[in-house]
Amino acid sequence: MKREVSAALEVEITGPTTLEFQIAVAPHPGASVSEALSFVLNGAPIPALEISGTHGNRIHKLDVGVGDLKVTYEATITGRTDPAPVTEYDLSMYLRPSRYAEADKFYGFAATEFGSFLESEALLEQVSVWVGARLNYVPGSSDPIDGAVDTLLAGEGVCRDFAHLVVALLRAVNVPARVVSVYAPGLYPMDFHAVAEAYVNGQWRVVDGTLLAPRQSLVRIATGRDAADTAFLDNHKGAIALQSLEVMAIAVGDLPRDSIDQLVSIG
Known part of the structure; x- marks a missing residue:
């Protein structure tokens, strides 16, 4: 499999600030990755500090003054990566409630809805189907600070809201679960995507x-x-406005066929 991905952002900065971007793909052991990333402020290239985070997250941090920042990234990924590693720390951390996936508020509810599927591979299919049936995908319908409870009550959201609800329900029935930001060939409308x-x-x-x-x-x-933990842009001081965002992700050749009852790993 060969995939080509890219992102282009324009950010207006009205006060000196520190920005952190997570748009570069994580390391892909076993696959070949070629990439290019640039930051240009008021027409001049500026350097960024790359910080290596948990699970290969790559944070690009830069201090910027007032002006217009243009960010471009492109990568080609050839082949599939090795399975994501599993640690005992992960299996502990990803059972816990978190800011946007409040699993502790779903314990009784999730047990009632999915108790008959516990310890079963069918659990993932059932949770996916349940969330897909309860929520409508509506661009712009949610607030950036909405959590899984807000999403369930609203009955609508975007990909991050779907992912938060899936994660909260799975953690509530003692299945470690986490959120992943991805480039998604075949996605429409095209954007950064979030899955569980x-x-x-x-x-x-x-x-x-x-x-x-x-x-x-x-x-x-x-x-x-x-x-x-997975936001594509974080701002830590001054004021900014995201003026434009374009994301592209394609798979060379035919897209794979997916079936909701299959167990699939990100690769």
Whole structure:
């Protein structure tokens, strides 16, 4: 499999600040990755500090003054990466409630809805189907600070909201689960995408309640407890405005066929 991905952002900066971007793909052991990343402020290239985070997350941090910042990234990924590693720390951390995936508020509810599927591979399919049936995918419908409870009550959201609800429900029935930001060939409308990843039978398996892109084609960017760990842009001081964002992700050749009852790993 060969996949080509890119992102182009324009950010207006009205006060000196520190920005952190997570748009570069995570390391892909076993696959070949070629990439280019640039930051240009008011027409002049500026350097960024790359910080290596958990699970290979790559944070590009830069201090910027007032002006217009243009960010471009492109990568070609050839082949599939090795399965994501599993640690005992992960299996502990990703059972815990987090800011946007409040699993502790779903304990009784999730047990009632999914109790008959516990310890079963069918659990992931059932949670995906349930979330997909309960939520409508509506661009712009949610607030960036909405959590899984807000999403369930609203009955609508975007990909990160679907992922947060999936993660909260799985953690509530003692299945370690986390959020992954990805490039998603086949996604429409094209954007950065968010999915859930659950630990089943010794591996991390991807769950996407939106069913908007084949899971086999996804390219990992960042992994964490929820969107607080995987956001494509964080601002830590001055004021900014995102003026434009363009994301592209294609799979060379035919897109893989996906079936919701299959166990699929991000690769």
